[in-house]
Amino acid sequence: MNNTQRPLILVTNDDGITAPGIRTLIKVMTKIGDVVVIAPDSPQSGKGHAITIDSILTCNPINIDEGEQVEYSCSGTPADCVKIAVNEILNKKPDLCVSGINHGSNSSINVVYSGTMSAAIEAGIEGIPAIGFSLLDYSWNADFSSLEEHIEKIVLKVLNKGLPDGIVLNVNFPKTNTFKGIKVCRQARANYVEEFDKRSNPQGKEYYWLTGKFTNLDKGEDTDVHALDNNYISIVPVQFDLTAHHFIQNLNGWF
């Protein structure tokens, strides 16, 4: 069954294995390579780079829809899915890991909260070229079809050229059908201003729902937010060496 000319592609996400976003991504990837899907059995949005160390994991074969892909449903986080794929399920290291397509933006500071991007980053940590894809549309029934040709193009570029050790790609699509093109960007400096919704439970005890308003603090025209606002597809090269190298010399003078 395994055509050795075709790359082995690991597919995961954070919205869960049945989400329309990952089903689109699987469809595109099966045109390019041999596809193994190991994705969360339930939504894992906002799980960041969480891993499961104080509970058990399950990872079971499953058939969601037709196609040549092999699929597993995992009880863990997106980062867990990549770990169990690489170290337990797959019998060779994948040539590529793709994560998504996320239902919603992972531009700017969203990258640190994102399960989608943490899966890609986990693959990068394991030495696998990796890309996270996201669409700026949170709806379950978002239209992913117009993304397909662009995803294929980006994936083929990465398979052809490779990525340097320590770098993965964060690709976001604006909510439009008329993409102006691709822009390589830096991550915009932004945060969320939270507005906790305080309520009382039926016994009168207080609880909160976390809600927040995305606040872009960065007026730069080279940011992902700016590109997306102008209907460009944004690509940010993301690293997991978090060292602020430019501050080391200054900090050395403190001690």
Next chain:
Amino acid sequence: MNNTQRPLILVTNDDGITAPGIRTLIKVMTKIGDVVVIAPDSPQSGKGHAITIDSILTCNPINIDEGEQVEYSCSGTPADCVKIAVNEILNKKPDLCVSGINHGSNSSINVVYSGTMSAAIEAGIEGIPAIGFSLLDYSWNADFSSLEEHIEKIVLKVLNKGLPDGIVLNVNFPKTNTFKGIKVCRQARANYVEEFDKRSNPQGKEYYWLTGKFTNLDKGEDTDVHALDNNYISIVPVQFDLTAHHFIQNLNGWF
């Protein structure tokens, strides 16, 4: 009660509000400032930068031990604790956020999995100077007393000098009583090689425990792992702009 000369210090962690590590940190902080503790009600190790968006949060006043600090126990992740502190509980922005002392290392790639560091990073995102402290000893009864004078010194430096926007500090202590000094470092390039422990439940269904072996791929003498191996306290300046700026120009040529 509030002495306006004293800084307002937010304390949190990921091992939970009763952990000896945070109790030591609170003790040191009450010497320096007015302390508000908002910490998880249960262990949150490995939760990375997870936030709670699909469930409720509680955050209730609690008294754990004596002292001038005000304390709240929160049902959420470390990042949730900082969000609810800044946006709901505190009536002014804290002058500093400290997280820890973590029971175990957050050097090298551990920074991306760490709830302790994600709390510090969340504070940094909110524009608050922040430091995560960790001790390379996973035991609940680790000896934190020898760390106190060094933590005080580092905190006073940060309060005095401030930190640039977008940078927080990741401080790790080796497991020794004879610290050789402080080294400002970069994050070592490392990963975990997972060894999933596969078992069967009483009904015969398979499940896994995630276990892994830390594997340092980086022989540099300027890394945090190297410093800690040589009994130095390591400080890595950490940024949450994950952009690999050095790869932007190259990547621009692809499209």
